[in-house]
Amino acid sequence: MKRIQFARGRRRRAIALASAPLVAATLLSGCGSGGGPPTLTWYILPDNGGSVARAQECADASGGAYQVRIESLPSTATAQREQMVRRLAAGDSSIDVLSLDVVFTAEFANAGFLRPYTAEESARLTAGMLPSPVETGMWDDQLFGAPYKSNAQLLWYRKSEAAAAGVDPTSPTFTWDEMLKAAVGQGKKISTQGQRYEGYMVWINALVLSAGGEVLQDVEAGRNAKPSMASPAGDKAAEIVGNLARSSAAPVDLSNAAEEQARATFQSEEGMFMLNWPYVLAAARSAAEEGTLPQEVVDDIGWARYPRVFPDRPSAPPLGGANLGIGAYSEHPDEAVALVECINAEPKATQYMLDESEPSPYAASYDNPDIRAEYDNADLIRESIAEGGPRPLTPFYTDVAGAITQTWHPPASVTAQTPERTDEFMADVLAGRRLL
Known part of the structure; x- marks a missing residue:
């Protein structure tokens, strides 16, 4: 589903990231020395620079454990799905982390395209999140998609x-x-x-x-x-x-x-x-x-x-959003999970909401003073997401x-x-x- 995003803070973010446009790819490096840390490729949904910012922060904080390469998907959900299906059906090992519209998580999980999160990883990745977004990332009683952002009409x-x-x-x-x-x-x-x-x-x-x-x-x-x-x-x-x-x-x-x-x-x-x-x-x-x-x-x-x-x-209320999955053929699954855990931390989700006008899956984000100052309807958004209705979770x-x-x-x-x-x-x- 194509949506054009707006936020008063987005212009600052876009200007700051003008040197890293979302074109074919953007490589974000950490501060490590020699030894060649793995480069993790994250396929993102188009935005105004918020995803690149989150990835850069995590690459910097990794202490040289990994670098992050950003690949931007097309603007519509249908085209995003088609591109990812083609690559994963071919066993593409370069896909480490992928952003998925919530309606496609079950399909990708059922097809074997995603590595399931372990019970321990799932508990860490979803702690403090509203239940409805978490439900969209589940298939066969396992978490395959960690909520990255949520939404409700x-x-x-x-x-x-x-x-x-x-x-x-x-x-x-x-x-x-x-x-x-x-x-x-x-x-x-x-x-x-x-x-x-x-x-x-x-x-x-x-x-x-x-x-x-x-x-x-x-x-x-x-x-x-x-x-x-x-x-x-x-x-x-x-x-x-x-x-x-x-x-x-x-x-x-x-x-x-x-x-x-x-x-x-x-x-x-x-x-x-x-x-x-x-x-x-x-x-x-x-x-x-x-x-x-x-x-x-x-x-x-x-x-x-x-x-x-x-x-x-x-x-x-209609429930939307996106989830983060680990590519089933990734050669660096442990590092990919670490990247997801970093980019999906509550402070980053809160900042993303401020920069991109994309609601956070975390309940605590809506009590943040900056969110409440920017969103007069913060409580309504949280309530609508919490009680939102998903589209059918079917492959x-x-x-x-x-x-x-x-x-x-x-x-x-x-x-x-x-x-x-x-x-x-x-x-x-x-x-x-x-x-x-």
Whole structure:
């Protein structure tokens, strides 16, 4: 899932690292003397320099035990997966540490591409972390991915428009149906991700989970897992998507909207509500500082927990993030684990949150004074991650997500019959009877 990251501190980091651009590769050396310490290659997800900074600090602190070579992956989750699968399927021993979108950890672990962390390593690497991010790194009761960063979507709203509609989005029982009624009544828009890509899957999965269902049951059964969209939860999710998409509250570009298109609509005169990640507040503040967004728009932005599907059931905010795995063919697994333990320490995760607007998986980060000064919604982000709902943790996630986004797109085509059609198509895809 492609997201553009913003933070007021990122410019300082980018300038400081201008001599180490994320191109083909960046070699970060420690202070050791002769003897040739091993060079560990870390495949990172693109950012504004925060990963390079963490790696440099660890190379320096290693006392010459290792050097770190940075390789930057493509910007989209699909392209990241394709590049890593090709290399690991060929037994590439140069991959020591890799950053993985949370949805791919189970697939890579099941395929034998990752070295599992031992019980002792797992305890050290996850101490102090929120449970939900840790769950995304598990497969077959073992930790294969140590959470590097986490994320959860929030509900964003324009305070003035909510007040005019007489609704309180921060109410614990605020629902999608109430939100739609308020937006239609005010002649405003609800921004979310409706493009046929991972962001749309995030929306659909969150609705189903928030309604008490699952898009896939018995994931341990692999290709024999049971598609379960045809359920009361799936039916309600389809109702919400279809009703919004066919209403006057739907942005004209909903079927092509990703995170940034949603943000643009929300910040326009038409904006009222938006479902998006925490980075959008820092993005708005940066735009105001640069003079490209009126300060009154920033001042009008409010935030709340992801809306409920039913008033009597807490929502399951969409859970995102990335995990760090050890390549199964690495020639330096012990040093690679040491690198992961260093770059994943809580202080570095906290600093990364400040520099990159990427939430930390550590509970303690949200009590840090600097975080609380930068993030007025720190407690809400921590709560949303802690109670967030993951996408299916299955080795066949690509097939599952592809089947769902294909049958649910465009959003305006979603009807009461869509969940059942999805289950049939997903079952055929998992069984190899049909192709995406």
